[in-house]
Amino acid sequence: MLHATWVIPLLPLVGFGLLVLFGRRLGDPLAGWLATTMAAASFVMSLIVFSGLLGRSADHRVFTQTVWDWIPVGGFKVGVSFLVDPLSMTMCLFVTGVSTLIHLYSIGYMRGDRQFSKFFVYLNLFLFSMLVLVLGGNFLLTFLGWEGVGTCSYLLISFWFERATAASAGKKAFVTNRVGDWGFMIGIFLVFAHFGTTDYTRVLAAPALAHLSQSTATWICLALFLGAVGKSAQIPLFVWLPDAMEGPTPVSALIHAATMVTAGVYLLCRISPLLHLAPDASLVIACIGAATALIAATIACAQDDIKKVLAYSTVSQLGYMFVAVGSTAYIAGVFHMVTHAFFKALLFLGAGAVIHGMHDEQDMKRMGGLRRWMPVTSTTFLVGWLSICAIIPFAGFWSKDDILAGAWEYHGWVGNVLYVVLLVTAGLTAYYMTRQVALVFFGRERWREPEPAVAHAASNETVGDEESTHQPVGHGAGEHAEPHEAPWVMLLPLCALAVLAFAGGIFNLPYQPFNLLDKWLRPVVEAASNPRQFSTTAKIVSAVIASAVALAGIALALPIWERSAVHNELEPTVLRRAWYIDWLYARFVDGPGTALASFSAWVLDKRVIDGSVNGVATLVRGSGAQLRKLQTGYVRNYALGIAAGTVAILGYIVFRAS
Numbered sequence: 001m002l003h004a005t006w007v008i009p010l011l012p013l014v015g016f017g018l019l020v021l022f023g024r025r026l027g028d029p030l031a032g033w034l035a036t037t038m039a040a041a042s043f044v045m046s047l048i049v050f051s052g053l054l055g056r057s058a059d060h061r062v063f064t065q066t067v068w069d070w071i072p073v074g075g076f077k078v079g080v081s082f083l084v085d086p087l088s089m090t091m092c093l094f095v096t097g098v099s100t101l102i103h104l105y106s107i108g109y110m111r112g113d114r115q116f117s118k119f120f121v122y123l124n125l126f127l128f129s130m131l132v133l134v135l136g137g138n139f140l141l142t143f144l145g146w147e148g149v150g151t152c153s154y155l156l157i158s159f160w161f162e163r164a165t166a167a168s169a170g171k172k173a174f175v176t177n178r179v180g181d182w183g184f185m186i187g188i189f190l191v192f193a194h195f196g197t198t199d200y201t202r203v204l205a206a207p208a209l210a211h212l213s214q215s216t217a218t219w220i221c222l223a224l225f226l227g228a229v230g231k232s233a234q235i236p237l238f239v240w241l242p243d244a245m246e247g248p249t250p251v252s253a254l255i256h257a258a259t260m261v262t263a264g265v266y267l268l269c270r271i272s273p274l275l276h277l278a279p280d281a282s283l284v285i286a287c288i289g290a291a292t293a294l295i296a297a298t299i300a301c302a303q304d305d306i307k308k309v310l311a312y313s314t315v316s317q318l319g320y321m322f323v324a325v326g327s328t329a330y331i332a333g334v335f336h337m338v339t340h341a342f343f344k345a346l347l348f349l350g351a352g353a354v355i356h357g358m359h360d361e362q363d364m365k366r367m368g369g370l371r372r373w374m375p376v377t378s379t380t381f382l383v384g385w386l387s388i389c390a391i392i393p394f395a396g397f398w399s400k401d402d403i404l405a406g407a408w409e410y411h412g413w414v415g416n417v418l419y420v421v422l423l424v425t426a427g428l429t430a431y432y433m434t435r436q437v438a439l440v441f442f443g444r445e446r447w448r449e450p451e452p453a454v455a456h457a458a459s460n461e462t463v464g465d466e467e468s469t470h471q472p473v474g475h476g477a478g479e480h481a482e483p484h485e486a487p488w489v490m491l492l493p494l495c496a497l498a499v500l501a502f503a504g505g506i507f508n509l510p511y512q513p514f515n516l517l518d519k520w521l522r523p524v525v526e527a528a529s530n531p532r533q534f535s536t537t538a539k540i541v542s543a544v545i546a547s548a549v550a551l552a553g554i555a556l557a558l559p560i561w562e563r564s565a566v567h568n569e570l571e572p573t574v575l576r577r578a579w580y581i582d583w584l585y586a587r588f589v590d591g592p593g594t595a596l597a598s599f600s601a602w603v604l605d606k607r608v609i610d611g612s613v614n615g616v617a618t619l620v621r622g623s624g625a626q627l628r629k630l631q632t633g634y635v636r637n638y639a640l641g642i643a644a645g646t647v648a649i650l651g652y653i654v655f656r657a658s
Helices: 007-054 086-109 116-135 139-157 164-195 214-231 240-246 249-258 260-270 272-276 279-300 306-326 330-357 375-388 395-408 413-441 488-508 516-528 536-561 578-628 635-657
Strands: 063-073 076-084
Touching: 007 076, 007 086, 007 116, 063 139, 076 086, 076 116, 076 139, 086 116, 086 249, 086 260, 086 330, 086 488, 086 516, 116 139, 116 249, 116 260, 139 164, 139 214, 139 240, 139 249, 139 260, 164 214, 164 240, 214 260, 214 272, 214 279, 240 249, 240 306, 249 260, 249 306, 249 330, 260 272, 260 306, 260 330, 272 279, 279 306, 279 413, 279 578, 306 330, 306 395, 306 413, 330 375, 330 395, 330 488, 330 516, 375 395, 375 413, 375 488, 395 413, 395 488, 395 536, 413 536, 488 516
Parallel strands: none
Antiparallel strands: 063 076
């Protein structure tokens, strides 16, 4: 069974090829069904390989399959090899499973789009790239998949490129991620320079790590962390993710829940033995994660676009995962990655159903009372809301509580600070998600009313000469068109994800023998994890505190936002403008950044670098021209030269002898 691992990424690649060749001919909806079938087949194949790995003893659950030699250069060889272990198979299962549901949902969501088949071409290619990333047996193959998902994200975010905002968002995502990818490449170079290989099994083996100094391990981990910061949208490279909402909603669900943004967390969990040797790097990871979680949560409290609230929520939840990695609670980080895939995919697809039912309206303050018109969507969305708010017994409660426990035990007072920051973030999460639920599904049916001039006043604020990018898309409110429920092909994935968002925590309850994920992943990260001393009593106390904070956030938001008024005065401009971080970046790029780029291009590159190269060429050419004059062709000149040389040599000998 394990020898069939290569089939898992092959299936979506075959789907990609078939759609490129025959997608237009198949059209809508057959092209979508073909892509969905390939994704589902990949999920089934993942289950088969998983069962084969499960049949092995815990100490023998690492298997490497080399398909062919990719780069053979002397003694250095890089193969297209797949690493099958509990971590990679956990990723494969939820990536293929959730992606299949998103593919199915897309058949209904994208119905009637002129580029229907092209959309599924990109989806299958995206899934293939992500599977190469998580199954890659070496850093280079992982980087290949890493760049693949980056390219596909550009294609999908800017899918409706006729809109200037979508084209701009795609470019922003691509450029921002290149900054992080530079760090990933530096990390690979450092790994090869020290170990002479890029294979995970050789680099992360105990004998190889025994000769690694702490400083070298720190630099390698920080370089790879920079790559993770870009891909998983942490400070300071998180600015691309909210703008990614310009793509179709299934793209948002795919990027934010099951694939691209989880890649950074996966990479850091994969190199956990290296992080164990670099405590300073782990501290940086934990602090960046905590800061990102808190800042993104505050921004989400003041957004009106239904998808942007969820986008900043994703950034915040990824911060939780990075805190887990930094505090060496790797299993808690992976656990939250899995549950987050369930409830965040559910929330995004639910938001897409709302947008679909509201005729492309995305402003939550132009919604209200939709639970009567969209009962299935509202019920499933409420399940996702309770899960992300970490209300017991929903899946998000168990995974978030594990991360809080890991933070509390990390490095004394530093861990206490991390715990408090995450606790405040949990309260903010409950607040902004309750605000979203109240504005969309409860309260007055504001979509029936004429759009007041003040309704979007805060959204249309300008900073300097920069106009707000928020523009209502759609006509539902203006024409008083009644909302409607989504078709079954969109509702079925919502129901499946709602079940997982509710019961997904059962895979890793904090009590024997229900801690299945902990037992499954323990052999992969055991050497890198610090022993946990959190007693059962302490866990219960922590869970009670976290639940109380979440309930307080819900209790604060619900009565405020369920009322008829929309309370624009409760949303400070600084939060609506995302702490002006985007504005500062834009000002830097337009000013010092442009000046620095011009200096680098026209002075450093053209005059210094090109000048040096051209100067050497000029020197060689000039000296050659002068030396060429010695070649006269006259024998007497050559005889004179020989005589002069002989006299010089004899003079030197006499001088040395005396």
